[in-house]
Structures are given as structure tokens and as C-alpha cells.
Amino acid sequence: MSSSRASRLQLALVLAVLIVLHFYARPRLLGPRFAPDFLLFALVVFAMRSGPGAGAVAGFLVGLANDALNPARFGASALAHTIVGYAAAWGRVVFFMDNLLVTSGFVAVGLWVRDFILLIASGVDQRQLLTELFLYSPIQAVITAAAGALVLYAFRQWFAVRLDA
Amino acid sequence: MFPPSDRTFSRRDTALFLICIALSLTAVFSPERITTGIANALRGTALWPLVWLQERAEEGRTSRARLRVLMAERDSAAIAAQDLPSLVAENQRLRDLLGLSRRLKGRYVAAEVLHQAQATDARTLLLNVGTGDGVATFDPIVGPDGLLGVVSSAGRTTSVAMTWAHPEFRVSAFTPAGNAFGIVAAAPSATGNDAYLEFRGVPYRDSIPAGTPVLSSGLGGVYPNGIPIGTVVGVAREQPGWERVYRVRPAANPGSTAHVLVLVGSRTRSVGDAFAVEAGIGAPGDSSARPTQRPADSLRAAAERPGSGALRPAPRATQAAPAAPATPAPKPPSPAPKPAPKPVPPPPPSRADSARPRPSAGADSAPRPGPAPAADTTR
Numbered sequence: 001m002s003s004s005r006a007s008r009l010q011l012a013l014v015l016a017v018l019i020v021l022h023f024y025a026r027p028r029l030l031g032p033r034f035a036p037d038f039l040l041f042a043l044v045v046f047a048m049r050s051g052p053g054a055g056a057v058a059g060f061l062v063g064l065a066n067d068a069l070n071p072a073r074f075g076a077s078a079l080a081h082t083i084v085g086y087a088a089a090w091g092r093v094v095f096f097m098d099n100l101l102v103t104s105g106f107v108a109v110g111l112w113v114r115d116f117i118l119l120i121a122s123g124v125d126q127r128q129l130l131t132e133l134f135l136y137s138p139i140q141a142v143i144t145a146a147a148g149a150l151v152l153y154a155f156r157q158w159f160a161v162r163l164d165a
Numbered sequence: 166m167f168p169p170s171d172r173t174f175s176r177r178d179t180a181l182f183l184i185c186i187a188l189s190l191t192a193v194f195s196p197e198r199i200t201t202g203i204a205n206a207l208r209g210t211a212l213w214p215l216v217w218l219q220e221r222a223e224e225g226r227t228s229r230a231r232l233r234v235l236m237a238e239r240d241s242a243a244i245a246a247q248d249l250p251s252l253v254a255e256n257q258r259l260r261d262l263l264g265l266s267r268r269l270k271g272r273y274v275a276a277e278v279l280h281q282a283q284a285t286d287a288r289t290l291l292l293n294v295g296t297g298d299g300v301a302t303f304d305p306i307v308g309p310d311g312l313l314g315v316v317s318s319a320g321r322t323t324s325v326a327m328t329w330a331h332p333e334f335r336v337s338a339f340t341p342a343g344n345a346f347g348i349v350a351a352a353p354s355a356t357g358n359d360a361y362l363e364f365r366g367v368p369y370r371d372s373i374p375a376g377t378p379v380l381s382s383g384l385g386g387v388y389p390n391g392i393p394i395g396t397v398v399g400v401a402r403e404q405p406g407w408e409r410v411y412r413v414r415p416a417a418n419p420g421s422t423a424h425v426l427v428l429v430g431s432r433t434r435s436v437g438d439a440f441a442v443e444a445g446i447g448a449p450g451d452s453s454a455r456p457t458q459r460p461a462d463s464l465r466a467a468a469e470r471p472g473s474g475a476l477r478p479a480p481r482a483t484q485a486a487p488a489a490p491a492t493p494a495p496k497p498p499s500p501a502p503k504p505a506p507k508p509v510p511p512p513p514p515s516r517a518d519s520a521r522p523r524p525s526a527g528a529d530s531a532p533r534p535g536p537a538p539a540a541d542t543t544r
Contacts, residue, residue, distance in 0.1 A: 019215070020218065023215045023218040023219045023222065024218050024219070024221065024222045025222070026222075027219060027222040027223055027226050027279075027280065028222060028225065028226045031421075032280035032281065032420075033420075051178060052174060052178035052179075052181075052182060053175070053177050053178035053179075053180070053181035053182065054181075056178070056181050056182040056185045056186075057181055057185060059185065060185035060188060060189060063189065064192075064207070065207070065211075065212055065215070066281065066283060067192070067200075067204065068203070068204040068207035068208050068212055069208065069212065069215070069216070069279070069281055069291055070281035070283045070289065070291060072283070072288055072289055073193065074192050074193070074195070074197075074200035074201075074203070074204060075189050075190065075191070075192025075193035075194075075195070075200065076189075076193055077283065078185075078188070078189040078192055079186065079189035079190065079192075079193060082182070082185040082186055082189055083186075086178075086182045086185075089178075090174070093174055115283075118283060121193055125332075125353060
């Protein structure tokens, strides 16, 4: 088996684990407002490994799935995840390092940006917007980043991430 | 080790990005009729494994608590059976009362709520039942505490419910004393967890004291009569001489609800009986307003009174059937707008409504089942 094929299999395995974590383990953790968003973390990981175009397409598909499962405003989540997926890959192309803290930090920022776009596109009122953006989203972003760091650390050999700051 | 992505940027990437953005914007601005169909199709096909996985997770998450409840009930029953054999029969009878589902006389479908990680969760809920289970659009969603919302779209295996926190939610409501009718809607700043409702359209002459429960009136044909919606906590605003708008604390919180009941079939029947046990309220004239002990109460009392003899259900039964019309339990002592001794007019069970002055015909925001006008199905 060639090394690139093995790497793709490893990536697929990690993404599958994250999807199972998101839909099977996350409902048992904390509450829906605070549980880590493994799907967004999987999107960021995939986008960083696959390039901006693939990241955008993956973000669109992830967002479409979220829209179908929580149809507050169909298309809003697809829009938000497309932008986050593209930005993750673009950021890595331009200046990101394969660093644990940098990747985790981008996951946190990405989740906040995702929520921002999602709420704006969903047309929520100002009070809910402020509550979500400055209370719930930051908390969930930090928790998701921490969970992502654990996953990255667990698969550090496969991801070849640097642990130094 | 994963190969690092080629740190290059091509026109193809930009094109893919723009195509995805265009598709997303198209979805955002598409009519809800189309997007609902797409969402239902996705949930029934490609996303079905994920929905199935989440169902299993919800079952697993709640199974421990359910097991604890069952074990506690079993232990209580075992203790009672050892000391008071006559309680065995009562225990079985009271078990039959346990749970809202046992008390509902109409048809219903039990459903699990599949909460999502998104910020808009609790405005809409994804339920794991659909048309295959008998659920249809505009079926009311209730929890043990009261009204949660209405099914806004139903797929084959899943459905989407609009909760009371949704800005477009409306339900025709009244107070158990029968002195005020109006429309309940989410307050403009509703967020789902800390939100309040508004009881609108109440005539200025009809004053409602704080603490008064608000129930669905059954007008409009969507929600049955007698479902608790919330409790009045004060006046939100008023238009002197014309109307008052009251703040209502919701009875049920969709943000923390894991299991719901979808009321299917006919909605003309009052369901006040079922909720009166939990909430201690009921429409006047309903037998639901009788004080009823919870099943565990008698067992607990028996355990605390060793050797005190068997509990007798009969006195409770006679106590529970006063001749006078029952009055709602949480009625406060504050001055009522009408003379106290005057008998309270009966509540609005659907058939009697024709004799009463009705509010506007289309009281519920959600359209009636059947051939609905086009405006009902669009936002």
C-alpha cells in the first residue's frame, strides 16, 4: 500500500471517529449548548489537509447536513461551514503551522465565526445574537478547541503536529 | 503520517468556493416548501445513519435515569408489598397513572428530541418520528409540563417541530376562570432558554392576576383545549382602554426537553385532565381539577408510617370529587374583577364554543389541518 493511500485511510479513520463522537458521544456530554462540536473540528482538520477547494466543498456538505438536522434556516449552516472550511485551508496555505495550539485556536475561532454567520443568516433578534455570540459560543468554542487538542494529541503521529508553542 | 497539503492556491479552489457559496445562498433564499423537501429527503436517505446513531445516543443518555426511576419504583413497591400487601393492588393502579402518556385519552406518539449543537436549537426541534408513525404537520407537541410547540414539517421517519420560542408561534389561550381570552406568542426577545411568552389581545377590562395559569383554548383547531402554556407573571405593556399584554412564564422548556408526546388525530377533545395532575390546574368543569396524589406519594407515606395500616384510596376518591366546579389550584387571592360568589362560567370545550363569543376565528397561528390556504404553509 502506498504511503499516500495509507495517509488517506488514516485521515478517513480519524474523520469517521469524529463523526461517531459527534452523533453518538456528544449527546451524552454536557448539554447541547456546551458539548464540543466534533463535526466542525473534523471539517477544520479535513480542510487543512486537503486544500481550500476541497475544504469549501466539505464545509458545504457538513453545513447541508446540519441544515437538514436543525432546519432553523435552510442554507445558513451550509454558508457558514463553507466559509469556515475554505478559510481553514486558506489560512494553512498562507501562514498556518502544523501546531497543536494554532490548530486548536483556529477551531475555536472557526466555531465562533460559524455561529456568527449562522445567526446572522438565520435572522435572529439582536438580544439572542448578543447572548449567543458573547456567552454560549465562546464557551462552546473553548470546549471544542480543548476536545480537538486532545484528539490531535492522541493522533499526533499521524497528524505530525508540533507540540511546542 | 498525513502528507501536508500542498501549500498552493489554484483557480479551481476559488471556483469551488464560489460555487459552494452560491449554492448556500440559493438554499437560504429558496422557498421553505422546497428546502423542507430537501431536508426531509436528506434525513431519510444520506443522513439516516447519523439520525439513527443519535437516536441510540439519546436512548443511552436517558437509560440510566430511567433505570434509576424504575429501580426506585420497584424498591418502593417491594417494601410496600412486604409490609402492606393491600398496597400491591393500589400500587398497580397508581402505576397506571404514572406519566402523562397514561393519562392522555386521545392518540399520541412518543418521540425523542434530537438536540443539535447549533445556536438555533430550541427554536425548532428535530423529532425521531414522522409520517410513518402517524405524525402529520400541525400536530401539537407536549411535554409533562405543558405545551412545547407544533410539528411544522413531517418526513417519513423524522419531523421538525416549531417550539413556542419561535417568532412565528401562536396559540389561542384562555385563563381557567374563563375571564380572559387571547393569543399567546413568544416575546420579541425570546431565546429559548430564558424566554418569556406574551398573552396578547386581552381586553383592558379583564385583569389577570399574577400566578394565573394560561391554557390553550382549543379555538383554531390546532391545539386541543386545556394544555398548560404558562403562568402569568405580570403586565408586559398595555394600551389604556383597549388591551393589555401579559408576560407569561412558559410551562415547558424546549431547550432541556428530551422526550415529548405528539398528539395525533382529533384535536377537538380536551386534554386538560391529563395535565391537571402534574400542574394542579384544569379548566373549570374538568374533573382534572381534582387534587390527585402522585403514585409515589402513597408509597412514601406508607414507608414513613410503619404499621400504620393500609392506605385507603377511597377517602381520596371522595375528596377528589367535589360537587362544586373545581377551581384552578394556583389561583391567587388577589382581587378578581368580578364578584366572587358568582359561579364561574364553564370553560370552552369545543362544542360549547358556539354559544360563547369567540375571539377571531383564526386564533392559532398554525393553520388548521386539511385543505389549508397557501399562506398557512409559507412563512
